[in-house]
Amino acid sequence: MIFTQALILGIAYTYSQDNKGKKATFFIISFNVMWLPWAMLLMTLVVAGPNAAMNQVTGLVAAHLYDFLTRLWPTFGGGKNYISTPNIVKRWFGGDRPNIQARGYGTAYRQAAPAPGRGTSSGFGFSSVWGTRGQGRRLGGD
Structure with a gap:
């Protein structure tokens, strides 16, 4: 079985997560880009049926898991990027x-x-995140 349609929907999901707040046009309807993968899934359901839609759902689930495990969980949950x-x-x-x-x-x-031997920031510790940024300067003042 070839998962090209699932891959396309996964790419659309990733694009929609990276570009929240932008507008997209699907055929003649303009809406927030956040809804693009769902519009594509609905169109597949109407045109090709439930089996093709379930095939695309696998791409949507895979893209969501990848986004969660590589970006959301390490950034906001304090977890490690596996x-x-x-x-x-x-x-x-x-x-x-x-x-x-x-x-x-x-x-x-x-x-x-970073070099393979160096670690990245973990957790919510501000000292590791902001400690190497320098003193900082106020903009627009004296």
């Missing part, structure tokens, strides 16, 4: 190099991925 991208894939796509973009209003920097 699903990590292999280092060879990071090197293939340049995730191990810092990204510098010159923009019209300044320069944007994305830090390189």
Whole structure:
């Protein structure tokens, strides 16, 4: 069995979670992008039937679990990210190099991925999160 339709719905779910608040147009109806995967699922149910819709539900569940386990649980729940991208894939796509973009209003920097031996922040400890950021300066004042 090929899960192409489930993959497409999973990608749509991930896109909708990353772009909350934006508008999407599905055929002639405009709505919040948050509802896009559900509109696609409803359209599949109407056009192709319940078996095809259940096939797409597997993609929706897989995308939700991936989003929860890699982003929500480590960030807000204080848990560990058990699903990590292999280092060879990071090197293939340049995730191990810092990204510098010159923009019209300044320069944007994305830090390189941490070395394999270094850990990431865990939990809600502000000292580990903000401790390396420096003193800080107030903007727009004297």
